[in-house]
Amino acid sequence: MLLERHRSQLLVIDIQDRLLPHIANKAEVAANTEVLLTAARRLDIPVTVSEQYPKGLGPTAARLLPFLEGAKIFEKMHFSCAADAEIRRHVRHLDQASGRDQIVICGIESHVCVLQTALGLAQAGHYVAVVVDAVGSRRRESWDAAIDRLLKNEIETVTTEMTLFEWLGVSGTEEFRDLSRLIK
Secondary structure (H helix, E strand, O other), X not given: OOOXXXXXXXXXXXXXXXXXXXXXXXXXXXXXXXXXXXXHHHOOOOEEEEEEOHHHHOOEOHHHHHHOOOOEEEEEOOOOHXXXXXXHHHHHHHHXXXXXXXXXEEEEOHHHHHHHHHHHHHHOOXXXXXXXXXXXXXXXHHHHXXXXXXXXXXXXXXXXXXXHHHHHOOXXXXXXXXXXXXXX
């Protein structure tokens, strides 16, 4: 299934000041998340952000804050966003109220919060796509195991560039010119 901007919502999971420095592919995760957030803002795609126990793990990474205007930010204790009643309610509301039935996920860590969220949302009947170059883990083998498990559970995997161009749908527009520069 193609990702469509009018059907998508972006879920950014736990990219926090005290977690991000320990992620093996941290620069790639942060940069690609910035691209996704920029595209989401430009294309009017709603953004939800989770923070895992921010009292202990700190807030969302400072480098992402300029990209979060209009985002809804939730603190959580569950590893899975799908297990958090407020986040689950918010995601469901975006789906039911405005047809945002495609949940695009980026964040950390791939093998814990990202994996559990993707599986939980899919189990609840949502269409989920995980952006593999915008998720990370401390160790590569944990990332590999998470992606393998997502695929075995029929969770869609995409890249940042795939997501961007599917959201755009057509070249030659002002949006295309603005956003295609982000990946060059």
